[in-house]
Structure formats: C-alpha cells, structure tokens
Amino acid sequence: MRNGFRWRHAAVALAVVAGVAGCQDGDGGTKAPGASATAQPSAQRTQSPEEAAQAVRAAYTKAAAAKSAKVEMRLLVADDRAPGGSTFAGVQAWGPSAADLKVYDSSYLAEIPGAPVETQVRSVGGATYVDLGTGLSAQTGGKRWLKVEAATAGGDELSLQLTGGLAAVNMDLPKELGLLAASPAVRHIGPGTRGYVEGAQGYEGELSGGKLMQVWIGADGYPLKTAVHTDTPGGGAKTSVSTTYSDFGAKAAFRTPPAEDTIAFPDLLKRLVRG
Template sequence: MRNGFRWRQAVVALAVVAGVAGCQDGDSGTKAAGASATAQPGARTQSPEEAAQAVRAAYTKAAAAKSARVEMRLNVADDRAPGGSTFSGVQAWGPSAADLKVYDSSYLAEIPGAPVETRVRSVGGATYVDLGTGLSAQTGGKRWLKVEAASADGDELTLQLTGGLAAVNMDLPKELGLLASSPALRHVGTGTRDLEGPRGYEGELPGGRLMQVWIGADGYPVKTVVHTETPGGGPRTSLTTTYSGFGAKAAPRTPPAGDTIAFPDLLKRVVRG
C-alpha cells in the first residue's frame, strides 16, 4: 500500500513536469511573495508611464515573433510534491506549442524507472511526456504520457498538485500585456546578478502573481520570473525563463495514439497495482 501511494504521488508529480510546457491562463493564487529586483545605484528610475511603454513595446515584439528558444527553471514549494525541473528548447505562443528537453528534475528522479532526461511536447492543447521504456509495466507498454487540464478533475490530491499548473504555463505576450496594464508596474533599474544592461520591470498580475521582466536594448524580453502562490496552502511556484532566438520554429508532432496513455488512465493503473 505504501509503495502504491508513493507511485501515485510520483505520477502526479510527473504532471508538474508536463504542465510547464503548456500555454494556459495563470489566474489563480494569492499575493505572491518573491524577491524584487533592485535598481542599480545612480540609475535613473523611469516613470510608470515610461515603464508601461517599454513593456508594451516588448509585448509587440514578442507577439510578432510568435516563438523563442527558452531555458526555464521551475521550482515548486509544496508539502506534497516539492521539487524542481529544468527545461530547454523552443516554445511558441502563436499558436501554442513546445518541444522541450527536461533535465535536472527531482520529479523524474522520484519515479522508479523514469529516464534521467526526457522530452516534453505541447501540441494541440495537450502535453506529452516521453516516459521511455523503463515504465512499460505501469503504462501497459505505452511510451508517451498525455496530460490535459481535465486530468485534475475528480481527485483531491491530483487537483491540489496539478490545479496550480496554470500559474506557470505562460503565454509570454499575454503576460507582458497584463504587466503593462498593472497599476503596480515599476521600473527596477538595469541589470541583475547574472544580466548586465537589460532594463528591469516588475508588477502584479491578475490573481496576485508577481512578474519580473528584463528587456534588452533591442526591445525583446531577455528574462522573466513569475512567482505564484495558490490559495488554501497549494503549491508555491517560481518560474524563471531566459529567452533567445525569437522566431525559432517549434514543430512538435503528436505521438501516435497507440503509444499514448492518458494521465487519468495511468493513475487508475497505479492505484489498482
């Protein structure tokens, strides 16, 4: 029974790995607590109007590009499934799609037989995780796990662990548009510990999320950080994304249906087993 429950938690945690690749609204949460960027001494602080203008310009450029190369680090603070994963590859938002490598993942490390590194594809409104061949006994021989938002319905633990995923599934232009309209938007100077030169801005998004963005001299976003807390003691997430190669093509293919297992079906198999 204990082993079965561990498996159930591990498979739900795998949904966290899948969830970052999608692009859905992040509209749940309470006020997010996150470290603010700090203005450099002597730097001129832009007015709120200037800050909004700069973020709107970045929105326009990102929306026109429709995609970019990304490296994302997701950290989740939660009593049930804390951990983190790193993703790299191409993410698109016009329309939504992604083809990402997953590595340095505590969630994969917790699942017996799971690969150390894997791939995640987001296409057609669903997200697919390549489980490799080490989990064939639990998946009925299927290689790809399919995760959809509806997968969280009807199961309290699953809902708690996957219901907050929308908070980290970022449509970059949409979030920049929301940030530009934030009454709390402010300029926080130039540069960070790892980025010298880009202009930094931060503000609250709907749902109480805190977003920070650094914009390069060419007007494109260089880096974003989104902090989110879900209500009722749910997951607290921090998603840090660096961007390059705007306009890079993301063309992930949907895995064969015969080689795919849906997330609810996998949960049922684990519980029965």
Template sequence: MVALAVVAGVAGCRDGDGGTKAAGAPATARPATQSPEEAAKAVRAAYAKASAAKGARVEMRLNVGGDKAPGGSTFTGVQAWGPVAADLKVYDSSYLADVPGAPVETRVLTVDGATYVDLGTGLSARTGGKRWLKVETGGAAAGDELMLQLTGGLTAASMDLPRELGLLAGSSAVKHLGPGTHGDFKGAQGYEGELPRGGHIEVWIGADGYPMRTVVLTEADGGGVTTTLTTTYSDFGAEAAVQAPPAGGTVAFTDLLKRLGRG
C-alpha cells in the same frame, strides 16, 4: 495543476523599498528612473516584439515550494505562442527522481491544447508499450500529487510570454527596477509588477527591446504551494515544429494511475 501553471520567470532583482533579491539574480538594479507610464510603455513594446516573433529558445527552471509536491525541474528547448506549442527536454528533476522506473531526463511536447510526457522504457513497460502520457489541463486528475510528481509541474511548458507581458503592461503600477550592471544584463532594463490573477512578475528587457529573462512568483489558491519559474530567452523567431504522438501510443493520466496500482 492549473494553480501551478506558472508562466515565465526571471532570476532578477527586486531592490528598493521593502524588496527582496531573487536567488541567482542576473544583475543589480539601480534606483528606478522611469515613471509607471514610461515603464508600461517599455513593457508594451517588448510585448509587441515577442508577439511578432511567435517563439524563442528557452531555458526554464521551475521550483515548487510548500507542503504539496515540492521540488524542481529544468526545461530547455523551443517554445511558441499563438498557438502555444513547445518541444522541451526535462532534466535535473526531483520529480522524475522520485518516480520508480521514470527516466533521468525526458521530453515534453505541447501541441493542440495538450501536453505529452515521454514515459521512457521503464514506465511504458507497464502501459502496454504506450510511451506518452497525455495531460490536459483542467482534467479530472488536475491537482493530484502524483500528477505533479510525474509531470514536474510541466504546465510551465504551456506558458504564453506575450500574454504575461500584456498583463504586466496593463497593471496599474509597473515599477522600473533600473538598468542591469554586469554580465549579459549590463544595459538591460528591469521591470516588475503584480498580475491580475495573483502573483508577481519581473522582466529584464535587452537593448534590442526583446525580453531576456522573466520570473513569475505564484502562490496557489489557499496558500501552501508557491512556485517560481525562471526563464531565459534567446533566438526569438525559432519555430517549435511539434506533432502530437499517435493516439495509439498515448495513455491518459487516470489510466496510468490504474496501471500503476492506484485504482
């Protein structure tokens, strides 16, 4: 699950030398006009604005490809960073659709270093009425395929936008993609680069200096699993007033496995 913790991602474009254009690209990039130093400066400025805002409304689409738990989910709601918190609705999820008794759409909360998934009435009937699945990244069940199915790669809900922008700004080769040319992205500036931990990030920055959309492409260690997380941002400064569900109403993933008959 740690390997699939994809951070923010943009359906942006990568035109130019050997580049590819991501599906659903919001704008067409023109030839780059900024030097790597100028590009890094622009990304650092967006980092500063996002950090000060501490949160935003988001719409995220996670797509997972490869042999292990391929599929996708959409998340909408409010996400915060420093500390990381989120209150998101999950829908259009192939993962939920594959789990008998799971709801068609559900709610995901991230608070105090843990993420909680509302199991709905169907699954909570098999957990003694405990409604919330508690997931702690890096736990004993990390990487389990059923974990990925039940959570839909929900560590996307724990993304830290300023951290990702900071990593991009510190890259040795930030590339300016040029300005967007149509729709909401007209006048926005696109940038891309590699992340130190592996993977590729693109960000589109609006005329107000705030990130508008990001895309992170990641391949898990050893290959075989690729992730794309596309995130659109609005209403910077929105607060995620999240409280953890009562401890008596939560069930750990390993306990849920036992209750579902996987021993």
C-alpha cells in the same frame, strides 16, 4: 501499500513536469492596451510608471510578432505535497501555443521508479505529452508517452494537485507582458536587481492570482528574461518560474506522438490503482 503510495506520488511528479510546458492559457494575440513598438526610455535614470509601461508594451509587441523563441526555464515548487524543481530547454511558441522541451535536473523524475534522468516534453493541440521512455512500460501497458489534458479536473486530491500544478506554471509570454503593461503597479527596477541580465532594464508588477512578474528587456526591445512568482491563496503552493529567451522566431517540429503509443493520465491512474 507503500509501493502504491509511492506510485501515486510519482504520478503527481509526472503531472508537475508536464505542467510547465502545458497548454498555455489565453490568446497569444491578445493586445496590450495601447501597444506600439516604441523605443525604451532612457536607461540612465529611474523611469516613471508611464515610461515603464511603455517599455513593457514595446516588448509585448516584439514578442507577439515573433510568435516563438528558444527558452531555458527553471521551475521551483515549494509545496508540502509535491515540492521540487525541474529545468526545461527548447522551443516554446505562443502563436498558437506549443512547446518542444528537454527536461533535466528534475527532482520529480528522480522520484519516479524507472523514469529516465532526462526526457522530452511536447505541448501540441491543447495537450502535453511526456516521454516516459521504456523503463515504465509495465505500468503504462507498453505505452511510451503520457498525455496530460489541460482541462483535467476532479474531486480527489491527486487531480487537484495536477490541476494546481498546471495552473501555476502556465506561461503565455505576450499575454503576461500585456497584463504587466496594463498593471497600475508596473514599475522600473533598473539594471541592478537580483537576477538581472547584463545590458537589460528590469520591470516588475503584481498580476491577478497572486503573481509577481519581473521582466528584463534588452536594448533592442526584446524580453530577455522573465521571473514569475506565484503564491496560492490561502497559503498553499509557492512556485517560481525563471525563463531566459533567445532566438525569437525559432522554429520547431511540434509533432503529436502516435496515438497507439500514448496513455492518458486518467488511464495511468486506473492502472496504478489496479496494480
């Protein structure tokens, strides 16, 4: 019984790992109101809300045109059911949405019996795939890749945790920048804020869904770092996703794993229940 519980908890951990790369919601082509590639206002003083929105709109325009970037992302989750953290590094795209990321320094992977210390996550065609390696073949029927659909839903607690995990960490950079630029509360927080990037100006604002977004924009107008903090309404999970960006326009081979080597998340749950 204890083993079964451990595996159900491990399945939640896999789902959270998958969620960070997963199937970003929204359209990367969504335009911020009045978007234009204008230069940032002077960095020597506190900028007005209008100037702050202008700087964020300019960053939106550059990111949307680039369509992709190299990223290093740190996810932290404060939740009684599935707390923990993971680091991701690789290429993320938003035109269309895709990702090819290495996962490491992950408390979630560490909790899964037989899981690799480091692994690969791919987001392709509206689904996310986690490379389980060979240590979990007894639980997966010999399949190496776990497939997690963005639309996974259900009434049981595990499915609710999975869906919540995906919703909490999804990140479409141009869309989020567009929403921040349109926020009536967008403000300039200067270069000296916690988490700042040298030579960059910081901006922040509240978004819908209990999100606080911060972005640091370089002198060239590109976003260099974002931090998104989310509080689930009703006092649920709190998540923080901090992402640094470089090499805008970077390319990656976003390949879907072979179907014969893939197990869907619901099928994995069925096998764990039978086991």
